[in-house]
Amino acid sequence: MFYRESGDFKTSYAADQQTFPIRFDRIVIALVLVFAFAVVPFFINDYWEKSILLPFLVWSLAALGLNILTGYCGQVSLGTGGFMAVGAYACYKLTTGFPDLNIIFVILLSGGITALVGIVFGLPSLRIKGFYLAVATLASQFFLVWLFNKVPWFYNYSASGQISMPERTLFGTAVTGSAATPWATYLFSLLFVVVFAFIARNLTRGRLGRSWMAIRDMDIAAEIIGVPPLQAKLSAFAVSSFYIGLSGALFFGVYLGAVEPTEAFGIDKSFLVLFMIIIGGLGSIFGSFVGAAFMTLLPVLFKNIMVGGFGWPTDMVQHFIFMLVGGLIMFFLIVEPHGLAQLWRVTKEKLRLWPFPH
């Protein structure tokens, strides 16, 4: 009753092929966007920015990227942390090398550079599959982080080996650096996330996305019906790395401001993003957001309840969260392998029929 496709007639091809063909979806998304762009910036404070909204935005971009590769194209990657590091260091080198370059272009170019690196590390995927590939991507994770640790050029020969983002402005407002206000960093990241989520949505339902899904479902069969595996796999790696690079650049530039590669881009980050897309839903744009929200909010929530409410020591809560996350992964894989996105689909089905049971 609330959610229905019927009665929503299209009279032109353009209307039929629009990104969100169902009116209910359009209304909900428009409301969410209005809320996110016009309401949240007025109420955002430092705590919400640093511990909830910015991590959510950055990680949902990374989850989007990995979901394109793993969820849509079926290539499991454990190199997300490494690619995020590429994005971050590209952002740093570009913005310190060309201080006058607009920050938007800096971040876009960082994504582009990461895409190139992603293609190089995606080459083995043409020969190897499944968890063999997962192991191969571990090479990128460890090698890239090592590289950024060992080659002084990447961190501009700074004594600490850290990189820190200088202040950059957009329309006269600081969006990076310590002077940036919460609403500015939030809106800046949100802009990227919204634009690229929209692009991802359209990529995945177009020719390219369909070729990825064909490769995922059965690569040999896809090859036989004329999907070129070279193009499909490498484009998936490129697009995925582009997103992950963007997220890495935002993670470093806007969210943290200063990073140290081993700490910030370790293997645990790769697993974190992988968990996001498993819990959120493999092969779903919406799922990437839900997964990212879930994995960023869950620790915050439990920390607040257990440390604040019960007075447990922090390290124990940390262990508890580990157990919980591990348990949830297994639970989701057993009960709902399609993740939270599938739960939403089921809910939509229920809404469609309500108040009747069938």
Place this chain on the structure above:
Amino acid sequence: MSPMILNTIEVMLNGLMTGVMYSLVALGFVLIFKASGIFNYAQGVMALFAALTLVGFQSGQIPFSHLINVVFGTDYHNWGPGMNAFLAILLTMAVMVLLAWLVERLVLRHLVNQEPIILFMATIGLAFFMEGLGDMMWGANIKVLDIGLPSGGSFWWEDVTRVWATEGSDYYGMYIDVLDLWAAGIAIVLVVALTLFSQYTKTGRALRAVADDHQAALTVGISLRTIWIVVWSIAGFVALVAGIMWGSKSGIQFSLSLIALKALPVLILGGFTSIPGAIVGGLIIGVGEKLFEFTIGPLIGGATENWFAYVLALVFLMFRPQGLYGDKIIERV
């Protein structure tokens, strides 16, 4: 011989010893992979968990004491002076069997017929869960494991090798840790025992039958569930051995579970389905990374051990995707 050559030999020997340690972890992977087609990422955490439990029993710690103390406001830590190493190992083994049973009962049973990659991700979840559980039960502080194995450099070997050097050069002999030698010996015993077990016992045969063909094994009356519990228990045992060796060598800490990651390239080199492959792969990686660090490492900044194994595996995969001894991968539509 000149000291330079002797140094290289020393590096290679130490690499071999490290390789043996990698092989110990990799063995557990291969066992589970052969019998159930599951790539068990949690193997490294199982080693960590086993080592933690062993130390906990040995020192007489109360499990979950931290949690109990926080919730009930008590102050319990130990229930007694602890027990001797042998008894503690037996008890830890019992815990690992219980764990195998639980994993089969609660996780694997529900994931039959899923794609391998789903199972792989489930074991990643298992790894996280067990890591949290282990820390919750026994505390996250770095522990010292000592079950009475000797350690330290071997003086005998130092004396033997000192005379190899050319006269007049100030060469002090090679350094080899006695503990590593023990590990190598134990690994050999373990491999022989596992081979005998799988060749000559009834359970072993059933195990190989399951590895060959699940359905055929079911039709001749082999219980898949029992076999899975057996396999996970054996893997738990191997994890315990690996945990003891690594724990005695470098203390029990979180980084122990990262060794599981190092075991992955070992497996790729050796092939997922081959026990000898796991050993050879471990040795190649061990020697390779030590030699690379010794020869090329200084030129490019060192600490190459972090990634060398993975890159080697990556290059290797390009030419031989099934590994050295693995079964050839044949794909059909």
